[in-house]
Amino acid sequence: MISFILMVNKQGQTRLSSYYEWMDMQERVALESEIIRKCLSRSELQCSFLEYRGFKVIYRRYASLFFIVGTKADFDVRVKGIASDSDNYENELGMLEFIHILVETMDRWAGSICELDIMYQLEQVHFLLDEMVMNGYVIDTNKSNILRSIDLIEREGSKNEGMFR
């Protein structure tokens, strides 16, 4: 399952974080800075996976923004000392593809997405992410499906008011 999704820029500033496994604040801050440091230290030539504190981290870089997904085995067999035919790691290559779909979806949603779009429309991006991932599992990967519901929800929201925000 996916344990967390991060969007971090080259300076190491988190632009979006979504955790599907509870961690307290200190842990989050430490984890984010550690991971981005590791990502930054890797070159283009190196593979996009790293292992960190039991997470398998898959990252992809788009311009100045890193999209980082941390995954864990569904069922941590090693802890329980059980043979490994069902330790259900996420498919790393599949995750890379998922990141790409996420970026494409965001891109189509905001025209051409950039770091600041994500920052200033934080809750919107979260809404979008919630249409794609729930509790660490993928809900849908179909761009038009996702965007259609987002669009409908937006309309639903603006029905009542323009008074907020």
Next chain:
Amino acid sequence: MSLKLRDLIRQVRACKTAAEERAVIAKESAMIRTAIREEQEHYRHRNVAKLLFMHMLGYPTHFGQLECMKLVASPHFPEKRIGYLGMMLLLSEQQEVLMLATNSLKNDLNSSNKFIAGLALATIGNLATPDMSRDLAPEVDKHLSNSNPYLRKKACLAMARCLRKCPDMVEDFVERVVGLLNDRSHGVLITVVQLMTQVLVIDREYILEEGGGQYDGEEDAYYESPTRTAFLKLVPSLVKLLRNLLSMGYSPDHDVGGISDPFLQVQILTLLRLLGANDVKASEEMNDVLAQVATNTETSKNAGNAILYECVQTIMAVESDDGLRVLAVNILGRFLLNRDNNIRYVALNTLAKCIADGAHAGRSGDGGGENGEDANTAASALQRHRTTVVDCLKDPDISIRQRALELIYHLVNQENVEALTAELLNYLVLCPRDHRGDICSRVLKVVDKFSPEDRWRVDTLITMLTIAGRECESSVQSATTIYISQSSEDLRAYAVHKLLKAIRDDDGSQQGLLNVGIWSIGEYGDLLLKPYSYNPPSSGGNLSEVAELSAMAPESAPVTVSFMALEPTSVVEIVEEVMNRHTCPLEVKQRALTCFTKLRERFENSADAATLEKIQNLVKKYEGSSSLELQLRSCEYGALINAIKGVSVKGGDGDDIFGANQGSESVSETVKTAAKEALARMPVVDIKLIQRKRAERADALMEGDAMDPFDAGSSDDAAPAPSSSGGGDLLDLNDIFGGGGPAAPVATQNGNALKAPSAKIEATPNNDVDLLADIFSAPAAPAPAPVATPAVGGFDIFGGGQPAAPAPAIQNNMFATQPVAVNPAPSLGSSLVDPFAAPTPSQQPLQPSAPAAIPSSPAAVGGPTPSSVTVQGFSHQGLTVEFESSKPDTWNKQNSLLVAKFINTTDAPLYGLHLQVAVPKYVTMEMKPPTSTTVPVTGGSSTKQVTQTISVTNTMLGTKNLMLKLKASFTSKGTKVEHLATCSGFPAGQY
């Protein structure tokens, strides 16, 4: 006035320092708190949005949790939406507040607005607690059959969460899943497949937990449950689904890189993997479709590779036929050739996992036999891709290299060990320094296990030391020396020639090489004087290539290895050069001294007088060294050389250095022989025994340095101190031979004690002291103490191993007045003469200890068994406490028996005596009550002595000394006296 989120973000971005940012956030937090307190409903929405932002930056936001709850209860959709989002992000499932949301969630689940219901489902999916799951599962369940796919897919994942929280509900939900598999929406399909996967995992976990001891890890794969059985029936539907996806033409909705919905395919393959594992029928059903996926998937894009990768994993995990397995390994082989590092990474990872699993299955034996065979098929298929894996070692990406390395360790077998080891050594040259130590140890293991012949093994190890002598662990060094000493004379000659060459060519920084090399030159220096040549048989062609690191190709023609004979002078010069480098570590210098001393003996008949003189001078050179160890060695070896030459050295006080006043001018033959024997070749040591002993010692001591055979320094440090301060000449000699002690037990080991470790333990302490007493003492009483004759082993002068054997050859007993019986004093034997001897097994039970106490107190040396030492506890207000300490068990030196003797020096009895003793953590203690609580005047009318027995066990014997903290209370002449004291006067190393 409340800021807009946008403005807050701007402000934060404008901050130049972290402190500024903190200030801005603190101010805003305060504003939000105020707003919350004042119930500013209007700003709730905005405040929660701001909290989300602050939360992301890593600031505390707990005060906003209740606000989220309030927003959730709002009738307006935007407020509800941000409220739920806030809940999902700000709250953990542990929080009590969540309870409050249950009702809102229930209402919203039933909302006619699909988006509100969707929000509620998402929240349940992300946050549900076990209680909530139980309460809300029926509502979620209803949505599973909702007409809207938007809600169905969310309900699937929400359900997965509920089941995860309440595994006991799993069974009730199996039925619903079936219909969902026919859904048209891919969103629903992917979620339902994930739900099924999760249910399987949860169910299995649950059953394993319930089953408790019934499933013991190995058997778990064969568990049965109603859920699994029900799902197994669905395998055909899943296969059909997957096949449809494969045959489906282009559909713009689901197309990723020319492949229809790779995500769904991957998820189905994952589910099939769980279902097919250990189920032959299911595996058969999916066999075809797996083959189809494996052969038909387009691999030009990442998406295709993701599917292939998943497919390979599934093939490996299920009971698929051999052909399919080979196909899978070949796919991985193709992956390895891919230019994309990510793909190579997963390939290496998967291959390593396959091999590891195969090994596991092979080991588990029963029932896993079939699996084991399968793994073998895979392994042999993998062998074909060996070169590709090896090529990955040259990749610029370190993670790829590491994976490849792991895999190569698994790939090594009898057939390919030579080629692969050569590759590993190649990599050793290139890899970062901090990885070298590890690689060396792994290579040692490989060489240990698969080495086809001794020559190759020694050759490889020497080459490895040449490359990474700096980084390799001492175990590698000692293993190399042991292998050299175990080998034939011919091979020893080869090794020592090679080592000499390597040392000559080295810049002096490869300490491991120097250690091994100098030791070998010392031991086998005579072999250097003969020319050496070796014609490898044409089959084992690549030996010399490995050696020279020039050509690694296994098929190159055999090359004759030959070395020229060396002059004694040049050998000495090479060692001298090493020693004179200013970078030369002390450890190497120490060894070099030993080497010189031995060379002096080896070259006795072959070198001219000048060379021999030079060697002696080289040894002497360090007589004034500021390093105590060097100085000590220098002096002692000097004496040893003189002894061999037959020169009697006069000590400062005119006494013969070799003991008591004998008045004889020349050294006796006995002494000469003994000295020669001291310099003889070391006995061959069994590496297995050492490894085992070392492991035991490691367990017992947990002291890294103490067990390091090369780290003789730690024990050496202790040795010189007492000898230089203590009893003069005799002591020094004592040390020489005491130091030689470690060699002796080996003799014992070669003899009878190999099978009886306990006997060995006993033997060790004997020989040092005994032999000292025996060899260098007045020719008086016949010595009952055994001294081994050379028959036991040519090297064995000190080998007083067999208590049964009387020693006719040497019958001198220094302490003739006391019969030298089995002496329980611990070993003198720090590794003075040759540190390489240190790991000899018999030394283990005892840590090398400072020899101080023993020779300085003859009572301890030759005293009755068990010898006892009296240690002053304290003396206070007329009460003196002394501990008469002894070792009750000859076989366990850790145990000591302390008898506290209370002496009353006042003129009136002491009453109410109460002694409390505290010991450090590493000591365990047991106290018996005192014989009396009244201490009569000692030496007075009553002769009864008051004692108290304390038995202590010092678990750190040898490294830490026994210390006691004493608290005594008694009444002396009517006044109550309490006294605290510390007693640490126990002989170091013995107690």
